[in-house]
Amino acid sequence: MKVVLPGFALVAGLIVMGLVGGCIGDSPEDQQAAALGNQRDGDPEHRPGQPCLACHSTEYSPGGGAFVLAGTIYMRAGDPDSAGVEGAEVIMKDKAGHQFTALTNRTGNFMVTVDSALDAPSQRARGRLRIPWQPVFPVEVSVGIDGVEKDMETLIWREGSCAGCHVGSQTGTDHVERVWFTDAP
């Protein structure tokens, strides 16, 4: 039996195939993750200074664990990407009054995950903090180093990645410097 496809159906079919093909594996999340470049992954110290939730969010987590808040703390604004400060306290307090503190790891990274089986926040090694509740935004943040605390100028209203707004050298009209602690040399 000979099947003749009408011209319009053929064209429409090709367009649909093209659109579907273009979408698979090329979501906005995929594109954002790809734009961050190839680096060594697989441990909590990778990709300091990058937007952690680009690959570790509840909606998109090709990197494994899903974080609710995460980022990198630097001593100075001009420090190299890989030279975050170790042992900084990232003190967070959410709208519901929950307070929790993460400690940064060797590259300055910290990451907060939700584990509803817990009764209280649980600090694990290498920058990882687990908390028993979903944080309620807005979240107040302070950073403490060697007994000195500094408050973030604004609240966090929804962005879980520090580097969602704090992008360092790309600072422009809609971004600010990376999270840094002192302007002393």
Next chain:
Amino acid sequence: MTPGGRGRGPGRGLAVVLAALAAAGVGCAFEDQKQLQVAARGEQGNFATYVQPVLATSCASLDCHGMAGRPLRLYAKHGLRMDAVLRGQEASEAELSANIASIAALDPDASSLEDNLLLLKPLAVKAGGMHHVGGDLWANQADPAYRCLHAWLRAGASDAIGQAVCKEAAP
């Protein structure tokens, strides 16, 4: 179906696409026209003194309305800036004007002050507000920030009570 009837031939498909593009073009032109017709309300001095601090505190962070592409785009000291060199400085006159225009353009067809999206979106849904991705900011209409923005929309925050609630909302 005949070629000249209600068939789904290429010619009809093309016509539909062209019609959709034309409609989209008309829609864009309409939006621009609406924005052109928007007039700033109230005094910029009142806005800077009483309203801007409330917006800067609760709305204009970089992860909310300080995003350039978001509806109700707002400039603020620690948020979106017209020029990167302004970072850390108070909002400039041009930025304040832009904020006023953003507010005025947000919901120019609102049937009443209370129906303006500026007031409905941050208001808790339980209190008659509208879903807001940024959450319920005000539990009810008694919130000082609600009353402050209401005073701005009503009369440019020109009355003493309105100014007082604005100060209460952002001390």
